[in-house]
Amino acid sequence: MTESNPPAKLDRALLMKDAMRELSAPTRRLFLRRALSLGGLAMLSGCSISNDKSVDSFLKGVSRFNDRVQGWLFDPNRLAPTYPESMITRPFPFNAFYARSQAPRVDGDSYRLEVSGLVADKHSWTLPELHQLPQVDQVTRHICVEGWSAIGKWGGVRFSTFLQRIGADTSARYIGFKCSDDYYTSIDMATALHPQTLLTLSYDGQTLPREYGFPMKLRMPSKLGYKNPKHIAALFVTNTNPGGYWEHYGYNWFGGS
Amino acid sequence: MSTAAAIHPLWLRLTHWSNALAVIILVFSGWRIYNASPIFNFKFPEGITLGGWLGGALLWHFAAMWLLVANGVVYLLFNLFSGRLKNRFFPLRVREVFGDLLAALKGRLAHEDPRHYNAVQKLAYLFVMLDTLVVILSGLVVWKSVQFPLLRELMGGFDNARIVHFFAMAALVAFFLVHIVMVALVPRTLLLMTRGR
Numbered sequence: 123m124t125e126s127n128p129p130a131k132l133d134r135a136l137l138m139k140d141a142m143r144e145l146s147a148p149t150r151r152l153f154l155r156r157a158l159s160l161g162g163l164a165m166l167s168g169c170s171i172s173n174d175k176s177v178d179s180f181l182k183g184v185s186r187f188n189d190r191v192q193g194w195l196f197d198p199n200r201l202a203p204t205y206p207e208s209m210i211t212r213p214f215p216f217n218a219f220y221a222r223s224q225a226p227r228v229d230g231d232s233y234r235l236e237v238s239g240l241v242a243d244k245h246s247w248t249l250p251e252l253h254q255l256p257q258v259d260q261v262t263r264h265i266c267v268e269g270w271s272a273i274g275k276w277g278g279v280r281f282s283t284f285l286q287r288i289g290a291d292t293s294a295r296y297i298g299f300k301c302s303d304d305y306y307t308s309i310d311m312a313t314a315l316h317p318q319t320l321l322t323l324s325y326d327g328q329t330l331p332r333e334y335g336f337p338m339k340l341r342m343p344s345k346l347g348y349k350n351p352k353h354i355a356a357l358f359v360t361n362t363n364p365g366g367y368w369e370h371y372g373y374n375w376f377g378g379s
Numbered sequence: 380m381s382t383a384a385a386i387h388p389l390w391l392r393l394t395h396w397s398n399a400l401a402v403i404i405l406v407f408s409g410w411r412i413y414n415a416s417p418i419f420n421f422k423f424p425e426g427i428t429l430g431g432w433l434g435g436a437l438l439w440h441f442a443a444m445w446l447l448v449a450n451g452v453v454y455l456l457f458n459l460f461s462g463r464l465k466n467r468f469f470p471l472r473v474r475e476v477f478g479d480l481l482a483a484l485k486g487r488l489a490h491e492d493p494r495h496y497n498a499v500q501k502l503a504y505l506f507v508m509l510d511t512l513v514v515i516l517s518g519l520v521v522w523k524s525v526q527f528p529l530l531r532e533l534m535g536g537f538d539n540a541r542i543v544h545f546f547a548m549a550a551l552v553a554f555f556l557v558h559i560v561m562v563a564l565v566p567r568t569l570l571l572m573t574r575g576r
């Protein structure tokens with residue numbers, strides 16, 4: 123979700139994203155199944171795939187297996203490479219399931235970050251409160267599921283610090299995020315506690331701009347762009363996998379890099 | 380059917396055809412993934428890609444990769460420990476490669492004894508084995524660049540690993556096209572690769 127398209131392919135990708143957004147949930151599943159099988163049948167027309175539903179569920183099953191493999195490959199102490207500021211990609215690309223002009227306008231003064239689930243302290247956080255927590259920044263590579271990558275500088279609060287402050291049960295399995303643009307996603311606890319996972323409030327030294335996720339974006343250099351939620355409104359700690367927006371269409375849930 | 384008499388043992392025929400299936404799925408879904416963010420100034424026609432959209436193509440790609448790897452390991456182990464790799468593909472002499480290549484271009488390459496590969500075949504098959512290894516290693520970096528720091532540096536970073544992956548794919552497809560033409564020219568080999576004899 124975070125990230126961008128070079129202008130030439132913007133219209134097409136956006137159309138696709140918009141079209142998908144319009145579809146109701148059951149239609150979406152059908153759409154995915156059809157998309158999988160249309161391509162699949164066209165290609166493998168020699169062999170008869172009698173039941174495209176079984177192909178779909180087989181591929182999804184492998185994707186869940188891949189979640190487990192990635193969880194196993196993930197090393198909590200291994201750091202993603204960091205770069206000098208001179209290597210920052212300018213301008214940093216914009217990408218979402220809507221056009222740049224449609225990015226949500228969140229009022230910073232009335233903003234409250236809601237916290238719920240398996241945590242000791244469920245009070246909502248204002249922006250000044252978040253700014254009072256210890257701040258760090260890092261220059262890392264953002265890798266998009268589409269294949270492109272870009273280097274940017276994000277600053278904010280270490281997510282592990284924040285989880286500690288709210289007394290989160292760090293033996294729980296997932297953290298879910300709800301965003302002001304109706305986006306939602308979730309991550310595993312190991313990644314949440316990774317030292318480079320930041321609850322970012324700034325981009326390149328400036329207050330996080332609207333198109334990059336004001337007021338707050340979770341930045342994880344160990345995960346693909348669509349796992350990095352922008353415009354976070356609420357987060358919750360849980361043992362039930364909350365899934366995610368693109369994950370629902372078929373993107374891999376773990377989405378590691 | 381006595382397997383002892385088979386020119387291509389059963390394990391070879393099975394691994395060859397599952398490899399072909401894995402490669403076909405990986406190539407056609409890979410083209411769809413490439414199209415989501417092309418490296419060069421072109422896209423693959425969507426009609427000949429697999430997956431319907433990026434997410435579908437990724438599901439196919441990350442499923443077929445397991446078949447490619449698992450099958451490749453089985454093939455290599457059988458080939459190594461049966462001594463077949465050594466017998467079938469070595470010795471490989473540069474002189475013979477040029478000699479056989481010349482003969483092939485003149486349309487006079489002998490393919491009398493199917494128990495032996497000619498030097499061009501040996502080179503082509505060894506090349507595609509190594510190329511498949513490059514495809515897998517570069518693919519691993521594109522998939523999990525943060526988790527494989529050594530491989531990542533070897534591939535020249537994430538962006539460069541995509542380029543390596545692309546050209547390794549291109550080389551594999553080039554092999555495949557020549558391979559198909561050769562099989563069409565000597566159809567008897569197809570029978571051998573299916574029936575064993």
Ligand code: HEM
Pocket residue numbers: 391395398399402403467493504507508551555558559562568569570571572
């Ligand atoms: C689907 C179409 C394919 C057909 C019809 C086909 C056919 C054949 C045949 C007939 C042989 C035996 C040649 C002989 O005995 O002289 C052979 C061997 C071989 N093919 Fe294919 N092939 C196909 C796809 C592939 C693909 C996609 C790859 C690899 C990327 C591949 C790699 C090889 C290798 C490495 C050998 C030698 C194996 C050994 O002896 O260990 N083939 N193929």
